[in-house]
Amino acid sequence: xxxxxxxxxxxxxxxxxxxxxxxxxxxxxxxxxxxxxxxxxxxxxxxxxxxxxxxxxxxxxxxxxxxxxxxxxxxxxxxxxxxxxxxxxxxxxxxxxxxxxxxxxxxxxxxxxxxxxxxxxxxxxxxxxxxxxxxxxxxxxxxxxxxxxxxxxxxxxxxxxxxxxxxxxxxxxxxxxxxxxxxxxxxxxxxxxxxxxxxxxxxxxxxxxxxxxxxxxxxxxxxxxxxxxxxxxxxxxxxxxxxxxxxxxxxxxxxxxxxxxxxxxxxxxxxxxxxxxxxxxxxxxxxxxxxxxxxx
Amino acid sequence: xxxxxxxxxxxxxxxxxxxxxxxxxxxxxxxxxxxxxxxxxxxxxxxxxxxxxxxxxxxxxxxxxxxxxxxxxxxxxxxxxxxxxxxxxxxxxxxxxxxxxxxxxxxxxxxxxxxxxxxxxxxxxxxxxxxxxxxxxxxxxxxxxxxxxxxxxxxxxxxxxxxxxxxxxxxxxxxxxxxxxxxxxxxxxxxxxxxxxxxxxxxxxxxxxxxxxxxxxxxxxxxxxxxxxxxxxxxxxxxxxxxxxxxxxxxxxxxxxxxxxxxxxxxxxxxxxxxxxxxxxxxxxxxxxxxxxxxxxxxxxxxxxxxxxxxxxxxxxxxxxxxxxxxxxxxxxxxxxxxxxxxxxxxxxxxxxxxxxxxxxxxxxxxxxxxxxxxxxxxxxxxxxxxxxxxxxxxxxxxxxxxxxxxxxxxxxxx
Numbered sequence: 229x230x231x232x233x234x235x236x237x238x239x240x241x242x243x244x245x246x247x248x249x250x251x252x253x254x255x256x257x258x259x260x261x262x263x264x265x266x267x268x269x270x271x272x273x274x275x276x277x278x279x280x281x282x283x284x285x286x287x288x289x290x291x292x293x294x295x296x297x298x299x300x301x302x303x304x305x306x307x308x309x310x311x312x313x314x315x316x317x318x319x320x321x322x323x324x325x326x327x328x329x330x331x332x333x334x335x336x337x338x339x340x341x342x343x344x345x346x347x348x349x350x351x352x353x354x355x356x357x358x359x360x361x362x363x364x365x366x367x368x369x370x371x372x373x374x375x376x377x378x379x380x381x382x383x384x385x386x387x388x389x390x391x392x393x394x395x396x397x398x399x400x401x402x403x404x405x406x407x408x409x410x411x412x413x414x415x416x417x418x419x420x421x422x423x424x425x426x427x428x429x430x431x432x433x434x435x436x437x438x439x440x441x442x443x444x445x446x447x448x449x450x451x452x453x454x455x456x457x458x459x460x461x462x463x464x465x466x467x468x469x470x471x472x473x474x475x476x477x478x479x480x481x482x483x484x485x486x487x488x489x490x491x492x493x494x495x496x497x498x499x500x501x502x503x504x505x506x507x508x509x510x511x512x513x514x515x516x517x518x519x520x521x522x523x524x
Numbered sequence: 525x526x527x528x529x530x531x532x533x534x535x536x537x538x539x540x541x542x543x544x545x546x547x548x549x550x551x552x553x554x555x556x557x558x559x560x561x562x563x564x565x566x567x568x569x570x571x572x573x574x575x576x577x578x579x580x581x582x583x584x585x586x587x588x589x590x591x592x593x594x595x596x597x598x599x600x601x602x603x604x605x606x607x608x609x610x611x612x613x614x615x616x617x618x619x620x621x622x623x624x625x626x627x628x629x630x631x632x633x634x635x636x637x638x639x640x641x642x643x644x645x646x647x648x649x650x651x652x653x654x655x656x657x658x659x660x661x662x663x664x665x666x667x668x669x670x671x672x673x674x675x676x677x678x679x680x681x682x683x684x685x686x687x688x689x690x691x692x693x694x695x696x697x698x699x700x701x702x703x704x705x706x707x708x709x710x711x712x713x714x715x716x717x718x719x720x721x722x723x724x725x726x727x728x729x730x731x732x733x734x735x736x737x738x739x740x741x742x743x744x745x746x747x748x749x750x751x752x753x754x755x756x757x758x759x760x761x762x763x764x765x766x767x768x769x770x771x772x773x774x775x776x777x778x779x780x781x782x783x784x785x786x787x788x789x790x791x792x793x794x795x796x797x798x799x800x801x802x803x804x805x806x807x808x809x810x811x812x813x814x815x816x817x818x819x820x821x822x823x824x825x826x827x828x829x830x831x832x833x834x835x836x837x838x839x840x841x842x843x844x845x846x847x848x849x850x851x852x853x854x855x856x857x858x859x860x861x862x863x864x865x866x867x868x869x870x871x872x873x874x875x876x877x878x879x880x881x882x883x884x885x886x887x888x889x890x891x892x893x894x895x896x897x898x899x900x901x902x903x904x905x906x907x908x909x910x911x912x913x914x915x916x917x918x919x920x921x922x923x924x925x926x927x928x929x930x931x932x933x934x935x936x937x938x939x
Contacts, residue, residue, distance in 0.1 A: 267757070286765065288762075290757060291755045291759070292763075293755055294762075299618060302613055305618075306583060306611065310580065310625065310630070310633075311629060312609055313580035313608070314629065340614035341613070343614075
């Protein structure tokens with residue numbers, strides 16, 4: 229860990245407004261440090277916008293444009309093209325958005341930007357719900373999770389946005405987690421070296437919204453990878469699949485037990501979730517071994 | 525060009541083009557020899573205006589009847605004559621979303637839309653003016669659904685009057701072309717977005733001979749956009765963070781102050797254009813208003829028809845004139861009051877409809893004249909709503925009927 233604690237440059241300043249213990253700031257710190265100072269950020273309304281603000285202060289040492297909630301990828305497209313017109317082709321455009329602004333209201337323009345292969349790195353800091361407004365469901369909220377708008381548990385599964393993005397055929401799509409920091413940093417470095425639309429989904433367990441203990445953010449993130457609920461993988465050019473963590477030794481029950489949003493979940497539902505994860509994992513393994521295209 | 529060649533004596537110097545800051549009409553006029561005359565539609569003229577203004581980023585989405593603007597710009601680019609980053613997103617919403625940070629990064633940004641597209645942008649229109657992004661957008665005025673229709677009607681843009689965009693309404697293809705470089709000058713001086721409105725089909729698709737200025741002449745008129753405050757890693761500033769109540773309040777005051785500068789900036793931009801190219805439009809145009817007892821007040825292409833009606837009524841000995849607002853936002857209140865001084869009756873023709881309120885220009889004019897001693901009686905007519913044809917004879921009849929009936933607070937449906 230020390231290697232990363234001393235990572236330079238420090239692009240996210242101390243004194244920011246993240247909730248104590250939240251790994252959103254930890255994740256963003258390493259993403260920003262890896263992207264470096266010649267980067268401009270697009271941050272829509274989200275937890276990251278709270279961490280970045282308020283005026284006249286800014287916790288980020290780079291220019292930030294805060295667009296409307298639903299327009300991050302369109303705003304990133306406009307900023308990217310303006311930088312191109314000004315000859316600043318080496319300046320990176322980095323979106324730091326939440327899952328509401330990515331999976332839901334911002335999805336239309338994200339799909340369009342990916343279809344045009346606009347040149348930016350889009351990072352979805354995915355805490356599986358509208359946590360800034362007090363934890364309501366998004367289309368990223370997983371099956372059976374309780375939220376403010378699904379008090380009896382969500383009746384449908386989490387949207388597989390990573391595969392949808394891969395299906396656009398963009399050069400780089402990956403999942404990452406602060407629980408596997410070297411893998412996260414490597415993926416940001418790799419994304420940084422590629423031109424075109426790059427999409428990174430980073431799981432951010434929400435202490436408040438998921439009902440986690442104050443010190444359990446990183447543990448929950450690790451368990452999500454270890455049980456296969458949030459597998460770490462990459463898809464290049466829409467068809468080259470790589471599974472980065474190839475074992476899933478932990479039952480999903482361990483992961484669920486950390487979280488208040490699943491408290492009292494019936495055993496048959498735990499089993500159903502385990503079956504869903506096993507099936508998705510088997511499909512992912514097959515794609516990784518065959519290099520199959522999504523939907524194959 | 526001498527005054528003697530300008531047409532009817534009553535339309536000569538001192539009568540036409542009297543905005544509150546409008547240039548004197550005897551300004552030396554030297555049309556450049558490099559001007560080309562082309563037969564263009566209003567849409568093509570807008571595209572030529574954009575080409576000559578050299579925007580660097582153009583996000584754009586097709587919609588009837590604006591699509592020919594998009595196609596002309598992409599054709600210009602394909603032939604190597606238009607060096608802009610053209611972005612073709614999935615919606616007008618994303619078009620305006622892309623325009624704002626592109627403008628804040630310090631590039632000149634142009635786009636065009638119409639009707640439903642403008643309404644889809646609504647949230648971002650506020651965002652753009654709040655960000656003080658000097659985007660220029662052409663809007664082809666078309667009916668707003670439902671039900672679906674494609675006819676000239678200005679409800680689309682007039683419904684955006686509170687979004688912080690400067691709004692111009694043009695009468696001809698020539699004015700549409702000339703207004704694009706003028707709009708960029710005003711936008712970049714005031715740091716406000718500007719919307720140039722042209723009526724569907726009457727202006728957007730009708731062809732007319734248009735003088736197309738040479739690129740170097742427009743370059744001399746419109747310097748490159750180079751803002752000192754911009755999104756730039758070398759500058760380090762940001763935009764959009766949460767602000768306090770006090771900061772928001774002061775920000776809105778600054779926006780108001782910028783708007784208040786616009787009539788003078790437009791008059792300067794128009795005056796400079798007139799000196800260079802021999803054509804000016806002013807802020808508020810008065811046509812044959814000397815000694816007029818009644819004047820028609822309107823926007824856009826309706827003014828072209830009203831001009832014919834006024835000529836006919838003058839020929840019949842009726843003291844009627846025309847006031848055309850080229851600038852609608854900010855409403856040029858002082859110029860309007862001056863233009864209507866001594867007039868007994870103002871007959872407003874509204875090709876738009878605000879349900880429950882009536883004609884939007886009617887409301888605006890009544891507000892502008894409130895408390896003015898000797899202000900004219902104001903008659904509001906909902907004429908041409910939905911693209912219904914309004915021939916000159918009907919306008920003459922509207923004026924006569926209004927004078928007989930006297931003013932009503934409510935707008936009247938006429939056809």
